[in-house]
Amino acid sequence: MNQNLKYQRFYEIISRIPTGKVATYGQIALLAGFPGQARQVGYALNALPDDMEIPWQRVINAKGKISSRANPIFEQIQRQMLETEGIHFDQNGQIDLKKYQWNLEND
DNA sequence: AAACTGACTAATA
DNA sequence: CTATTAGCCAGTT
Numbered sequence: 075m076n077q078n079l080k081y082q083r084f085y086e087i088i089s090r091i092p093t094g095k096v097a098t099y100g101q102i103a104l105l106a107g108f109p110g111q112a113r114q115v116g117y118a119l120n121a122l123p124d125d126m127e128i129p130w131q132r133v134i135n136a137k138g139k140i141s142s143r144a145n146p147i148f149e150q151i152q153r154q155m156l157e158t159e160g161i162h163f164d165q166n167g168q169i170d171l172k173k174y175q176w177n178l179e180n181d
Numbered sequence: 182a183a184a185c186t187g188a189c190t191a192a193t194a
Numbered sequence: 195c196t197a198t199t200a201g202c203c204a205g206t207t
Contacts, residue, residue, distance in 0.1 A: 077204070099189050103202095113202055116188040121205095133188075141188040148188085 080108060081118040088119075091132040094160050095176035096169060098136045116141065131155040132176075138169040 083106040091097050097105075100112040108114065119130050131152045135141045140149050153163060161174050 080203095100191090103189085108202095110190085111202060112189040113187075114189085114204080117204070119188055130188090135188080136190055143188055152188095 080106070080114065081121065083107065084115050084118045085122075085126065085128055088130065088133060089128045090181070091129055091176050092181045093129075094174070095181065096132045096134050096156070096161065096171075096174050097176045098171075099133060099141075100136055101176075102133060112136075132159075134169060138171045139167055 084102055087102050087105045088097070098112070099115040100110075102115045103109060103111040106115075115133070119133060122128070122130060140152050143149060153167070156169075157163065161169060163169060
């Protein structure tokens with residue numbers, strides 16, 4: 075399987091996440107046609123070109139939290155962007171997936 | 182070539 | 195509830 079093509083598929087799916095909703099890494103992998111490859115979605119985002127404009131901030135982990143990075147500053151930026159979109163974080167920094175998770179019915 | 186290392190996750194203990 | 199484990203794949207040592 076061609077890796078660039080795979081990453082491209084991930085980016086396509088991520089681009090469809092509507093404002094005010096979030097998706098998990100595993101969900102993106104599944105929708106892109108690569109079930110079980112959640113980790114690769116993380117790699118794809120890590121390798122995301124600066125000039126590509128997709129709503130990367132709407133991808134979070136299965137616990138409903140923002141995943142850790144090498145540089146924590148991006149975690150703060152991501153949280154702020156999501157809050158601006160109207161998403162609420164509880165005191166543990168967790169999002170209510172039942173309420174905010176994207177599905178094909180609610181977009 | 183072998184080992185290591187990640188923006189992950191579901192299952193199990 | 196937290197911790198560990200086995201899948202997952204590709205780039206770097």
